[in-house]
Amino acid sequence: MIRIALAQLNPTVGDLAGNAAAIIGAMHSTQAELLVCTELSLCGYYPGDLLEEESFLRRVDHALEDVLAASRTVPALVTVIGTVRRNRGPGKPLFNALLAIQNGAIVAEYYKQLLPTYGIFDERRHFEPGPEGACLLEVAGKTVGFLICEDGWNSDGRDYKVDPFAALRAAAPDLVVSINASPSNIGKRAQRHALFNAAAMKNKLPIVYVNQVGGQDQLVFDGASFAVSPAQGVAFEMPAFETGIDVVAFDDGRFTGQLQGRAMPDTxxxxxxxxxxxxxxxxxxxxxxxxxxxxxxxxxxxxxxxxxxxxxxxxxxxxxxxxxxxxxxxxxxxxxxxxxxxxxxxxxxxxxxxxxxxxxxxxxxxxxxxxxxxxxxxxxxxxxxxxxxxxxxxxxxxxxxxxxxxxxxxxxxxxxxxxxxxxxxxxxxxxxxxxxxxxxxxxxxxxxxxxxxxxxxxxxxxxxxxDTDSLPPYEVLDEILKWHIEGSRLPAAQAQHAQQFVEQLLLQQGGAALVKRILGMVARNEYKRRQAPPIIRVRARAFGSGRQMPIAAHYA
The missing domain is CATH 3.40.50.620 (HUPs)
Known part of the structure; x- marks a missing residue:
C-alpha cells in the first residue's frame, strides 16, 4: 500500500520564498510516502513574461535549493513539485517541469509534452515541449507514472498528435499522478471527471489528479483534486475552493479515502x-x-x-x-x-x-x-x-x-x-x-x-x-450572447438551449435583424472591452485573454 498526500495549495506568482515555505510546510505535515504538489507550484501559475527575466529564474533556482535542503529532514518522503527548468538544447529556453525530490536529490524529472495555446493559455510562448515517453518512479513498492495537466487531456487523440497516455499505457505503472493548474469555470468539474474517468478506463490506469486553489488575475483555481480508478470511477475528491492536504491510500488498483467534494449549483x-x-x-x-x-x-x-x-x-x-x-x-x-x-x-x-x-x-x-x-x-x-x-x-x-x-x-x-x-x-x-x-x-x-x-x-x-429602450429583454439578449460568444464551450444543456433559442428566434419576424444587430454591437465595442479592467472569469469563455478579437476589422 502507498499513502499519497494531495497538497491543494494556493501558490502566488513570483512569491518564490512563500511558495517554497508552503511546500516545505506540507512536507513536514504528512506521514504519507508520496506528497504531490501542483503544476508550477514553486513559481506560481502562470508567470507570463516573468519567465523571460533572468533574475526571476535565479530566484526559482534558489527556491528549489531550499526545498531540496528541506527534503533531507524527511528522507523517506518523495515530494512532487512543479517548477521551471532550463532547456539546454534547441527550441524555447524553458521546460514546464515536474520534479520528484527525495532526501536532497531529484529522483525523477518530467517535462510537460502538450503545451496549450488556446483560450486563456499561451504556454508555447515560453516552453519547449518535453520529449515523448513515460517517466516512472518506484515509491513504496508501487510504480508511479507522471503527467502535467494538458498531457492528460488528449486521451481521445483529437487535439494533439502526441498522446502521453499511450506511453504510460505501454509502461503499465501501478498508478499515474497528474499535477495541474486547471482554472475553474461553470461545468469544469463535470468535464474533468468525465475526461479522466474515460482515460482511466481506456488506459486501465488509476489516476491521482491534484489541482491548485486560488485567484490569479482573471483566473480562479478551484482545487477539487480527486482520484479515479477503472474499478471505482471517482473514488476520492477534495473540497473545492479550499486549501488543504488530504491523504488517499492506494493498493490493488483501488483508492481509499474520504469523498469530501460535491457538485455545486452554478450560482x-x-x-x-x-x-x-x-x-x-x-x-x-x-x-x-x-x-x-x-x-x-x-x-x-x-x-x-x-x-x-x-x-x-x-x-x-x-x-x-x-x-x-x-x-x-x-x-x-x-x-x-x-x-x-x-x-x-x-x-x-x-x-x-x-x-x-x-x-x-x-x-x-x-x-x-x-x-x-x-x-x-x-x-x-x-x-x-x-x-x-x-x-x-x-x-x-x-x-x-x-x-x-x-x-x-x-x-x-x-x-x-x-x-x-x-x-x-x-x-x-x-x-x-x-x-x-x-x-x-x-x-x-x-x-x-x-x-x-x-x-x-x-x-x-x-x-x-x-435598459429595454436600447436592448431586447435580457432573457432574449443573454441567449443570443451565449450562442455567439461561447457556443460549444457552454455546458451541453446550456449550449443546446441557446442554439435552439436562436434558431427559433431567426424564424420569427424581425428575429434575424435583431440577431444581426446584437452581433454588430458586440463587434463594434471590442475597443471598450480592451480598455476595461480585468474581470473574474466564471465561464469557459470570458472577455480578456480568453477571447482575443481584433479591434480594427470588418465583421460581416
Missing part, C-alpha cells in the same frame, strides 16, 4: 469563485479595502454583497452619486441595501458638477451638452469621483458591469468602466439576478432588497430611461 460556484478571486487579487496587489459606486440597481448591489463576503463589511465602502435623473427609489434602495449589509454609504451628488460641465461645454463649443454626450458625462463624473476616493483612501475600486452590458457596449469608457477589477463581468444579467437571490438565500434574510430585484433595469442617465 454557488460563481459566488465562491468570485469571492476567492477578489480575496487573492486584493491580497496579491496589496489592497485591504474596496469601494463601489452604489446606484440602487442590481449590479452594484450584488457587487457590494460579494465584496463584503470577500473582504468584510468594515473594509467595503459604498458611494451613491445622485443626478437630476436619479429616482427617489434608487436613493432609498441604496440606503436600505447598505443598512442590510452593515456598511457606510457616502452621498456625493453630481447635479452641480454636471451643470458646470454643461455651461463650460456650451461656452467652449457653442453647442449644448445633451443626448448621449450628457448621459456619458454623468457616468464619467461618477467614475472620476470614485477614482478620487480610491486614490485618497487606498481602496480598490470595483466595477459593476455585467457580461450582457459589456458585450454590447452598454457602458461608458472612463465612467462606469473605471476601476481595478470587475466582479460580475462574466455573469450575464439573468445570472446576476439568480446570484442575487442566492445571496439572500445563503444569508437566510433579505440582503439585497426585493425592490432592487424587481424593478426594471435602468442606467438612469435620461428621463424615464430603461
Amino acid at each position: 454557488e460556484l460563481a459566488r465562491r469563485q468570485i469571492v476567492l478571486g477578489l480575496q487573492d487579487y486584493a491580497r496579491c496587489c496589496g489592497f485591504k479595502k474596496a469601494v463601489v459606486g452604489c446606484s440602487g440597481g442590481i449590479d452594484s448591489a450584488l457587487t457590494l454583497a460579494l465584496a463584503i463576503e470577500a473582504l468584510g463589511a468594515a473594509n467595503v465602502t459604498a458611494i451613491t452619486m445622485p443626478s437630476a435623473f436619479s429616482s427617489e427609489g434608487s436613493v432609498s434602495d441604496s440606503v436600505t441595501l447598505c443598512r442590510n449589509l452593515g456598511i457606510r454609504l457616502h452621498t456625493h451628488p453630481i447635479l452641480d458638477l454636471v451643470r458646470q460641465y454643461g455651461t463650460g461645454f456650451e461656452s467652449a463649443f457653442d453647442a449644448p451638452l445633451q443626448g448621449l454626450t450628457l448621459e456619458n458625462l454623468q457616468a464619467r463624473v461618477r467614475g472620476t469621483i470614485l477614482m478620487a476616493y480610491s486614490n485618497a483612501s487606498g481602496a480598490l475600486l470595483l466595477t459593476t458591469g455585467n457580461k450582457s452590458e459589456i458585450s454590447v457596449g452598454y457602458c461608458t469608457l472612463y465612467g462606469d468602466t473605471n476601476g481595478g477589477l470587475g466582479l460580475i463581468g462574466d455573469l450575464y444579467k439573468t445570472e446576476v439576478y439568480a446570484l442575487s437571490r442566492h445571496v439572500n438565500q445563503v444569508a437566510g434574510r433579505e440582503i439585497i432588497p426585493e425592490p432592487v430585484l424587481s424593478k426594471p433595469p435602468s442606467a438612469e442617465l435620461a428621463p424615464g430611461q430603461q
